[in-house]
Amino acid sequence: MLNNYIMKGKTLRLTNFLLDSSIFFILLVIFMLLFKNVLAIKNIKWISIVLYFLYYLLSEYFFHQTIGKMITKSRVVSSTKDHKLSFIHLVVRTLMRFIPIDIISYLFTFRGLHDLISSTSVVYVESEDKK
Numbered sequence: 001m002l003n004n005y006i007m008k009g010k011t012l013r014l015t016n017f018l019l020d021s022s023i024f025f026i027l028l029v030i031f032m033l034l035f036k037n038v039l040a041i042k043n044i045k046w047i048s049i050v051l052y053f054l055y056y057l058l059s060e061y062f063f064h065q066t067i068g069k070m071i072t073k074s075r076v077v078s079s080t081k082d083h084k085l086s087f088i089h090l091v092v093r094t095l096m097r098f099i100p101i102d103i104i105s106y107l108f109t110f111r112g113l114h115d116l117i118s119s120t121s122v123v124y125v126e127s128e129d130k131k
Contacts, residue, residue, distance in 0.1 A: 009110055012074055013122065017103075019068030024055050049098075057094045061087060069122065079119045093118035 028048060032039065039047065059066045064075040064085060076093070077083040096102060096114035105113040115121055 008124065010106060012072060012124065013106060013110075013112070015072055016066070016068040016074065016122065019071055020055075020066045023067045024052060027051070027055070052097075053094055056097065057090055060085075060090050060093070072124075073126070074122050074124050076120050077123055079115075079121050085120065089118050089120055093120050 028051060031047075031051065032044065056066060060076050063070070064077070069075055076085060076090075078085050078089055093114050096117050099113060102113040105116075109116070111121055
């Protein structure tokens with residue numbers, strides 16, 4: 001499957017985006033079904049935004065990976081010398097995903113706008129013991 005093919009560059013980023021978008025949508029549907037009697041229809045948009053923010057922020061904070069990045073064996077690192085992520089890096093990175101031109105930025109550069117502004121990058125990890 002994906003393990004036999006080492007993805008790099010824009011292919012890796014596109015695959016991560018598609019996987020994470022699909023996974024987030026599935027989680028959102030499950031959440032809405034579980035709480036359908038509690039949620040007002042008019043609040044679903046705002047709840048989706050908060051859950052989207054939390055999906056990326058919490059998974060990248062605790063694991064340095066989203067579920068999509070786990071599947072493709074990639075992770076988020078700081079672009080600084082020590083490559084250590086701070087909570088601020090990840091908050092900025094996650095907030096920048098809400099800028100509409102973020103997705104378009106990949107047409108012009110390997111790193112998206114959310115990577116450039118937050119001083120982060122996504123790297124392929126050959127084995128799980130490398131962090």
